[in-house]
Amino acid sequence: GQSLEQPSEVTAVEGAIVQINCTYQTSGFYGLSWYQQHDGGAPTFLSYNALDGLEETGRFSSFLSRSDSYGYLLLQELQMKDSASYFCAVRVYGQNFVFGPGTRLSVLP
């Protein structure tokens, strides 16, 4: 079957850089997505990697390496409002999205 693994919790301070890793065991997939979810809120789309390499969107960047079955989300210049849960997800061939368990990021002042 398909599975994704993420660290359960990450803590960092304002202004720092943090990397949230996602490793996966899955058959072919279209791409790797990242979603952010604040407590009590809906998941919101952050980024998508269809190809290997780095995608940059403002303070957030995402990376994919299919050969290593690995991706990560990089958050720079952390702000308090970045405290949330972050989910990686893959869109598997012939199926729909499979989500990782989520990483809870706490940003400290």
Next chain:
Amino acid sequence: ETGVTQTPRHLVMGMTNKKSLKCEQHLGHNAMYWYKQSAKKPLELMFVYNFKEQTENNSVPSRFSPECPNSSHLFLHLHTLQPEDSALYLCASSQGLAGETQYFGPGTRLTVL
């Protein structure tokens, strides 16, 4: 800010009750999804509809019954639920099944007593 709305936002029901969750998307998308989010567990895909046709049922118990009357509306009918069904139920939509981005609604927090 979201183009996907869900009602009710909170629901408490007994195991013998029948209730329905409603989802509406205002984004012109063709695909709609139901997810279950339980504490400490990944998002679980339940059902997928594309152009009103169900394309996926992820081994969901029959006490959950989806309905998609058109591409903008999605329902989840609930009956004889169990306490372990208590969770956040999220609706999402995307531009076709190949859409790389899903847009989520705020969810319905369901408690089964």
